[in-house]
Amino acid sequence: MKLNTTINGVAKILEISPDAYLVDVLRENGCLGVRQACDTGNCGVCTVHLDGRAVLSCVLLAVKAEGREITTIEGVPEAAVAIARCFVAEGADQCGYCTSGTVMNILYLEALVAQPTEAEIMHHLKGNLCRCTGYASQLRAIKAYFAAKAGREDLLPDEAAAKHLENTGATTADNVPGAARPISGEGKVAP
Amino acid sequence: MTLKIVKQSLPKMDGMSLVTGKGVYTDDLTPRDALVVRVLRSPHAHARISRIDKSRAEKVPGVVCVLTHEDVIRKPFTRAGQSYPELSPHDKFLLDATVRHVGDDVAIVAAETLQAAEKAMKLIKVTYEPLPLVLDMESADSQPPIHPEPEILAKASFGFDPQQNIAGTVAFELGQVDEVLPDCDLVTTHTYRTQGQAQAMMETQRTFTYLDVYGRLVVVSSTQIPFHVRRILANALDLPASRIRVIKPRIGGGFGSKQTVHSEFYPALITLKTGRPAKIVYTRREVFRGTTSRHAMTFTITLGASRDGTLKAIDMNGIWDTGAYGEHAATTLGSAGKKVLTLYNRVEACRFRGKAVYTNHVPGGALRGYGVTQGIFALESAINELAHELGLDPAVVREKNMIRQGETTPLYNMVTKGAGEAPMLMDSCLLEACVTRGKALIGWESKYPRQQVSSNRVRGVGMAISQQGSGLPNIDMAAASLKLNDDGFFSLTLGSTDIGTGADTILAQIAAEALGVPMDRIVLYTADTDLTPFDSGAYASSTTYTTGNAILDAAGKMLAAIQKTGAAYFDTVEENIDFDGEQVIRRQPYETISLAAFSQKITYSVIHEQLSVTGSYVPKKAAPPFMAGFAQVEVDLETGQVTLEDFVGVVDCGTPINPMLAKVQAEGGIAQGIGLALYEEAAYTTTGKLIQDTFMQYKLPGRTDVGTIRVELLDGFDDTGPYGAKSIGEVVVNTVAPAITDAIYNACGVRIRELPATPEKVFCQLQQTSALRHFQV
Numbered sequence: 001m002k003l004n005t006t007i008n009g010v011a012k013i014l015e016i017s018p019d020a021y022l023v024d025v026l027r028e029n030g031c032l033g034v035r036q037a038c039d040t041g042n043c044g045v046c047t048v049h050l051d052g053r054a055v056l057s058c059v060l061l062a063v064k065a066e067g068r069e070i071t072t073i074e075g076v077p078e079a080a081v082a083i084a085r086c087f088v089a090e091g092a093d094q095c096g097y098c099t100s101g102t103v104m105n106i107l108y109l110e111a112l113v114a115q116p117t118e119a120e121i122m123h124h125l126k127g128n129l130c131r132c133t134g135y136a137s138q139l140r141a142i143k144a145y146f147a148a149k150a151g152r153e154d155l156l157p158d159e160a161a162a163k164h165l166e167n168t169g170a171t172t173a174d175n176v177p178g179a180a181r182p183i184s185g186e187g188k189v190a191p
Numbered sequence: 192m193t194l195k196i197v198k199q200s201l202p203k204m205d206g207m208s209l210v211t212g213k214g215v216y217t218d219d220l221t222p223r224d225a226l227v228v229r230v231l232r233s234p235h236a237h238a239r240i241s242r243i244d245k246s247r248a249e250k251v252p253g254v255v256c257v258l259t260h261e262d263v264i265r266k267p268f269t270r271a272g273q274s275y276p277e278l279s280p281h282d283k284f285l286l287d288a289t290v291r292h293v294g295d296d297v298a299i300v301a302a303e304t305l306q307a308a309e310k311a312m313k314l315i316k317v318t319y320e321p322l323p324l325v326l327d328m329e330s331a332d333s334q335p336p337i338h339p340e341p342e343i344l345a346k347a348s349f350g351f352d353p354q355q356n357i358a359g360t361v362a363f364e365l366g367q368v369d370e371v372l373p374d375c376d377l378v379t380t381h382t383y384r385t386q387g388q389a390q391a392m393m394e395t396q397r398t399f400t401y402l403d404v405y406g407r408l409v410v411v412s413s414t415q416i417p418f419h420v421r422r423i424l425a426n427a428l429d430l431p432a433s434r435i436r437v438i439k440p441r442i443g444g445g446f447g448s449k450q451t452v453h454s455e456f457y458p459a460l461i462t463l464k465t466g467r468p469a470k471i472v473y474t475r476r477e478v479f480r481g482t483t484s485r486h487a488m489t490f491t492i493t494l495g496a497s498r499d500g501t502l503k504a505i506d507m508n509g510i511w512d513t514g515a516y517g518e519h520a521a522t523t524l525g526s527a528g529k530k531v532l533t534l535y536n537r538v539e540a541c542r543f544r545g546k547a548v549y550t551n552h553v554p555g556g557a558l559r560g561y562g563v564t565q566g567i568f569a570l571e572s573a574i575n576e577l578a579h580e581l582g583l584d585p586a587v588v589r590e591k592n593m594i595r596q597g598e599t600t601p602l603y604n605m606v607t608k609g610a611g612e613a614p615m616l617m618d619s620c621l622l623e624a625c626v627t628r629g630k631a632l633i634g635w636e637s638k639y640p641r642q643q644v645s646s647n648r649v650r651g652v653g654m655a656i657s658q659q660g661s662g663l664p665n666i667d668m669a670a671a672s673l674k675l676n677d678d679g680f681f682s683l684t685l686g687s688t689d690i691g692t693g694a695d696t697i698l699a700q701i702a703a704e705a706l707g708v709p710m711d712r713i714v715l716y717t718a719d720t721d722l723t724p725f726d727s728g729a730y731a732s733s734t735t736y737t738t739g740n741a742i743l744d745a746a747g748k749m750l751a752a753i754q755k756t757g758a759a760y761f762d763t764v765e766e767n768i769d770f771d772g773e774q775v776i777r778r779q780p781y782e783t784i785s786l787a788a789f790s791q792k793i794t795y796s797v798i799h800e801q802l803s804v805t806g807s808y809v810p811k812k813a814a815p816p817f818m819a820g821f822a823q824v825e826v827d828l829e830t831g832q833v834t835l836e837d838f839v840g841v842v843d844c845g846t847p848i849n850p851m852l853a854k855v856q857a858e859g860g861i862a863q864g865i866g867l868a869l870y871e872e873a874a875y876t877t878t879g880k881l882i883q884d885t886f887m888q889y890k891l892p893g894r895t896d897v898g899t900i901r902v903e904l905l906d907g908f909d910d911t912g913p914y915g916a917k918s919i920g921e922v923v924v925n926t927v928a929p930a931i932t933d934a935i936y937n938a939c940g941v942r943i944r945e946l947p948a949t950p951e952k953v954f955c956q957l958q959q960t961s962a963l964r965h966f967q968v
Contacts, residue, residue: 017306024305032219033212035443037393038475042886045393073212080211088206091855095691096209097393097443103210122895129886131391131444132691134862135894137855 005065007031008075014062022048022057022065026072033073033100037129044128047101047108048072054108073100079107083145090141094132102128106142115150118143197704197914200851203693204715205441215441217413218472221399225468226255228458229308231298231315232481233290236326236551236879237337238319240288240297247314248300253307256465257315258299260286263460267343268427270452271518271556272416274666274727280345280358280517282338285427285456289322291337291515292551293880294480301461301469324551326879328489328512331356331548337515338549349521356549358513359521361528365601366540368493371504375495379577383492383569384945385928387512387873388485388866390558391891394443395478396454399470400462403436410459411438415449415688416728417718423452424459437720445690446863447557450730451518453482479884483556484873486523486547487512490569500583502538502592507531507570509545514554520547523555526660527566529606533815534570534622534656535592536600551879557730559863560924563659571655571929572944575936585933586635589626589656589819596620603813608665615812619909619917621843622656625819628903629654629841633821640937647828650836651938654821657925661814661909661918662737663727668809669738670724671745673702675753675802676714677794679787681706683745685717686726687738692920693852694734700848701739701913705746707772708786724805732918735848737810739913744806752802753786759798760789814909816917817843820861820926824934826941831954833935835865835898840923843907846915850904857902857923864927866892869947 003014007029016025023046026034034057037045041059048057049071050064073080083103087093102125109116109124116124121142130138208215245257263285271279286296298315302308325334338353345351350360372378398412408430414420417437425432442449458469473481488511495504507528513520528543535541547555558564574592578585594600594617603615630636633652642650674682683702689695699713706712717723726738750770757768761777769776774783784792793800823837840861847853870890874882883889908915932943941956 019306027218032214035216035394037395037443038886040475040885040887043393043891077211081207084207084210087210088202091200091203091693091851093203093206093210094693094855094859095393095442095444096206097216097691099210100212103212126893126895129393129891129893131393131446131863131891132859133855134858134860134900135897136858136900139894 003062003065004067006069008071016062018063020062022060022062025062026057026070031072031074035097035100037097043098044105045098045101047104047128049104049108052111054105073103076107086141086145086148089144090137092133092137092141098128098130102138106145115146194704194914196700196710197848198846198850199700200849201696201700201710203696203852204699205695209441216394216443217397217399217411217440220411220440221470222401222468225399225470226301226303226461226465227305227308228299228301228461228469228471229312230296230457230481231300231312232477233293233295233297235290235319235321236293237322237324238290239322240290240317241320242318243298244316245298247316248311251302251307251311251314253303254300254311255303256301256461257311258286258460258464259297260288264429266427266429268423269518270423272419272423272450272452272728272730273522275422276346278347278522279519280343280351282343282353283516292553294553295515296481299457299460301465324879325356326550326552326875328510328548328550331550332546337551353549358517358547358549359524360546361521361525362544363528363605364540364542368504368506368540368542371540372493372495375503376498377577377580378493378495379580380491380493381573381576381944382489383572384489385487385565385568385867386946387487388558388871389479389873389889390446390448392444392446392448395473395475396449396482397472398454398458399468400458401468402462402466407434407436408459408462409436409438410455411440412455413442413449414439415445415690415730417688417720418686418725419728420452420455421720424455427456428459428463439688439718442688442690445729446559447561447730448482449690450557450728451483475886476884479889480553480881483518483554485558486520486555486562486565488565490566492569492573494573494577496577496581498581500578500581500588500591502535505532505535505538505541505570507543507566511545511547512550512552512555513547514550514552516554517547517549518554519557520555523562526562529602530563530658530660531566531570533600533602534594534658536594536598537592552875553881559860559921561731561921563657563921564867564925567655567657567925568928568946571926572932575653575929575933576942584639586626586630586654590623593622593656594620595623606660607813610664617815619814619845619907620817621905621907622817622819624905625817625841625843626656628905629819629821629839632839632841632901632903633823633837635821638823644825648825649828649938650823650825651934651936652821652823653930653933653937654819655926655929655933656817656819657922658815658817659732659918659922659925661816661912662733662810663731664810664813667727667731667733667737668807669726669733669741670805670807671738671741672724672803672805673745673749675749675790677790679785679790680712680714681708683713683715683742684723685715685738686723687734688718688729690729692856693849694729697735697848697852698738698742701742702746704914705743706749732920735916736814736912736918737808739848739916740808741806743913744808745804748804748806749802752804756793756798756800756802757789760793812911814911814917816845816919816922818922818926820930822927822930822934824931824938826935826938826953828939828957831950831957833869833948833950833953835869835931837899837901838865838927840902840926841905842902842919842923843905844919845907845909845912845917847904848914848916853904853919854902856919858900860923861900861927862892862897864924865897867946868928868931870896872947
């Protein structure tokens, strides 16, 4: 069957099998940054964005992407580099296999909450498993990424953030009441 | 010695490619025309295949080849990746007519598409005749043999006795335990069990194969052991090793899973049969059922001590479930004794007896810690219990009895092949400092044993100590080649395997430091059995220590070659030549040439010589890293829920070549230990089927399950290590479970002797009033 979809901004008409999962269709079409690890939607490694929301491509049928926009890590090269720099600076890359999915979910978190708290980071990324790092270095890296985004040079968010806010008068999303939270949607939303 | 590059926390050289999603892993590199290979696996734990009919499967459009036991060579071999002569019994046949565990291989299908291959798998008609099941390891040696085949053999003598379902035995004794025990004030005996644990690396096993232009079989595989893969494949497929080339791309984690050959056989057979490229990607369920897990074990431990806490005798008696095949069985079992009892070197006597038995479970295999993890859980739990029975602080009992700097035990001679009798002194051992520092970091003095948090929540702390090896002395070797290129940079080619640890970066740091050049003067290529020198592989905590030392040997030879060629270039004697990393210098009369210009000249203008050297190394001495681990847990007395709040690990790994990467190794290893202690379990149904065979059932710790992990590396130095380094990869996993279970005991009086410490187990024991009465305020 034919699938009309947009992958990383490019409109495509693909010939697919009706029972094909999105992860396989994406990999067959050159998106090798989309990796598969559990086949059951439990580990978050295969995370991509569907119309801007994080989904698990190993349990989402490709037909669900009909008429919609898919973004993989190949579609966000600059953001991926920015996050990757923070990961390698903390040694949080390790084998690297889970990281492209984690990067995609970090970007989804950022779309929901510009400056997440540590609790929000932990909650949102709960579904992204990693067997190498024990998560500690990842947390350091993710905090550094969001700190850099806020224009803070050090990694002490509380004090520096307060100063930054004082200077700029800016408001961060996590102190705006009712800021968007990850909710479940079509397929399985990570986490 | 002033270090410029070693001890720097440099980022991994491949990190940006990995995290930005570049196609660098095995499946990303597969040729597009590769046949898709799938393996039909047994649904029965023990059965004979009386009939197998593949005719309908072969007719499925797109199916190219279907192979069963009728089509392949029957020859016993071992899949365990260990150095020659192989230490694990040759008890496996490819696609045998007898299946010995659920998930054992039955047939191979190769097709143009995955859909066709999966359809064909369903159409292979197999008639199984059930055979008696052996599922209980305690009684396995009195059950009918799982391996009655006359052809199977063991190349190493570990008490292999397949008629009794024994894959191997290990027994040794120092002193006379039976004579010391009667003299002890306290003798205590308890039994401990650890469960099967999955390696759970994120990238499953996968391989693709093709024939090169010369008709040789090329195997590109996600493996920790390229050179062992070549030897094992050659043996299993009855091919000369010279017909096989093994290449390892980036690896998505290993933890021991890829120290056993699995996914390599099937596409290799298809490529040899059809001449076409072929690939296999294991599903996660296939990894659980069809590969290996940490050996489940039971240890009964008897300790004898005097009233003041002086440990006098240790007796360890273990049974090891090696499942259907004896892969890594006797070697993990031996490690559980020889690398564990070393911690208490001052006992008057110690004894170790163990047997690894065959059952119809998924085979045991290598998993970070390699037997030491199981042995440490049992012994350290027993030491904690001894301390409580004596009314002493467990940390004080450690301080009284553990091995200290400059001391030794004959066990170190036993683990060191060819060591002789001379005492092997542990000059670099900082275990005492690990305990002292760990106590301070966790706040032991103020927190031990417990604090009431609220009416139903109690906090407790617990601790344990551990060691491991650094490579395998006189067994596992590594080599390193250095070549000076014509613009003054060096090619470093290694057979070693970076499985995600950052080993490539660490080894490049060692090379740069040894040659005195900046990091960007080193280009690295690993591992290809045709192009790179031998390396036994990424296991046994080897790479930094063993391969690092091989690089030092190569660098010394390269510096000598530069000096010799420099002397020819300047027409002087070698003693008059220096190299400072940038310039080749003639001292008298003073003249210099940059390394870049020198390498160009000797390539294009004069001398015309390629400077190329290879260094080798095999460890000669045990160089164990040490660690002390401290856990702080909170127990909910109403539900039995254990929350790990804080884990402190203090590690003596000698010099950390790259402190950041060493620290992440420790954090990750501790998280795996947390999984073993609290969450992970591979359990079986009464018909021998693995219950937890996907990540839906098998609980891997997520980021909210591990609590705070804090790691500190002590500033150690071992004379035998490269720049003083010892290993770190495995030692970090071992202390976690015994520290956590003692923290639970200290919090609420519940003693968990069978892992994992689930809320159910804690809750059920809490119902025993004695525990509650004793501990509730």
